[in-house]
Amino acid sequence: MRQNEQTADDIEAFTDKDFRDLSPAERADLKVRLRAARYVTIDGVFVAENRPRHEAARDFAKELKACKVLCAWGHTVYLLPFDFARDADGNQKKSADTLTDGEFLELKETDRNIRGNYNKAIGQGKDVLLYVTGDVDRQFALNEMMREIGNLRKQQQAGKKRVDLAGKVYIYLERRREMLLLRIKTSGVIREGDPRLGALPPASEREYTARK
Numbered sequence: 018m019r020q021n022e023q024t025a026d027d028i029e030a031f032t033d034k035d036f037r038d039l040s041p042a043e044r045a046d047l048k049v050r051l052r053a054a055r056y057v058t059i060d061g062v063f064v065a066e067n068r069p070r071h072e073a074a075r076d077f078a079k080e081l082k083a084c085k086v087l088c089a090w091g092h093t094v095y096l097l098p099f100d101f102a103r104d105a106d107g108n109q110k111k112s113a114d115t116l117t118d119g120e121f122l123e124l125k126e127t128d129r130n131i132r133g134n135y136n137k138a139i140g141q142g143k144d145v146l147l148y149v150t151g152d153v154d155r156q157f158a159l160n161e162m163m164r165e166i167g168n169l170r171k172q173q174q175a176g177k178k179r180v181d182l183a184g185k186v187y188i189y190l191e192r193r194r195e196m197l198l199l200r201i202k203t204s205g206v207i208r209e210g211d212p213r214l215g216a217l218p219p220a221s222e223r224e225y226t227a228r229k
Contacts, residue, residue, distance in 0.1 A: 044121070048116060048119070048121075051095065051097055051098065051116055052095065052116065054066075054097075054098045055067075056095065059081060060081070060085050060088070061085065061088040061094075062081060062084040062085060062088055062094050062095075062096055063093075063094065063095040063096065064081070064084075064096045065095070065096060065097055065098035065099065067098055067099045068080075068096055068097070068098065068099050070099075071099040072099065079124075079126050079148075080096060080114060080124055081096070082148070083124045083126065083146055083148045083189070084096055084115060084124070086146075086148070086189050086196070087115075087117060087122075087146060087187070090196055090212050090213050090214065091213050091214035092117050092118050092214050093117065093118055093214075094115050094116075094117050094122075095115055095116040095117070096114065096115055097112075097113070097114060097115060097116060112141060112142075113141050113142030114142075115142075117144065117146075118214065120142070120143045120144050120184075120185075121141075121142035121143050121144070122142050122143070122144040122145065122146060123138040123141040123142040123144070123145050123146070124145075124146050124148065125137065125138050125145065125146070125147050125148065126147075126148040126149075126150065127147060127148070127149055127150070127151075128149070128150055128151040129149065129151035129152075129153050129157075131147055131149065131153075131158055131161040131162060131165070131188070132161050132162075132164060132165040132168075134147055135147060135162065135165050135186065136165060136169070139169070139180055139182070140180045142184075143183075143184040143185075144184045144185040144186070144187070145184070145185075145186045145187070146186075146187040146188075146189065147186065147187070147188045147189070148189050148191065149188060149189065149190050149191060150191050150192070151192070152192055153190055153192075154190070154193065155190065155193075155195060155197060158188045158190065158197060159197070159199075159209070162186065162188070162199055162207065163207060166182065166201065166205045166207060167205070169182060169205070170182070170205040181203055182201050182202070182203055182204075182205055183201060183202055183203040184201055185198060185199070185200055185201070186198070186199045186201060187199075187212055196212040197209065197212065198210045198211060198212035
């Protein structure tokens with residue numbers, strides 16, 4: 018882990034526009050800068066030193082809890098600097114909470130509103146973790162995701178929403194201690210995979226078509 022300290026201006030230079038509007042080159046450069054910021058390790062999670070100082074204790078505890086779940090499944094997680102989520106005036110920006118396995122990943126916690134929270138998270142990072150605290154089972158979560166992907170595809174076709182759906186969606190069902198991984202293609206096709214880092218896809222990976 019590199020310990021070269023980055024200034025707030027170095028990171029804020031990339032937050033003048035939303036993450037979804039960054040070019041591939043800007044995203045690659047931003048990853049380098051963010052990895053070079055100063056981090057401490059808490060229960061296996063690389064936490065930016067200024068994150069707990071600036072965030073409300075309750076919010077930080079929720080984020081750390083979600084990050085620890087990802088670590089337990091073998092993933093490498095950086096909880097990113099506070100500056101990354103703010104512009105020069107301190108206003109909230111649409112940016113990801115973490116850099117997980119080298120990709121920007123947004124964290125969302127919900128009781129059971131999977132569709133609404135996925136919709137909020139899409140575009141903030143390539144990948145998403147939905148931490149579900151309510152009494153929800155795997156089939157309910159999968160059905161909700163198929164419906165929301167179908168809804169987003171319909172909006173895209175009508176020209177109402179422009180966002181690349183391609184990415185990974187992790188859904189952690191807290192009460193069941195179960196993790197789902199959905200790999201979503203740009204076309205909206207959903208494939209269910211193994212959430213463990215480095216796990217090989219099954220010989221007959223289950224594929225689903227989004228519902229309209």
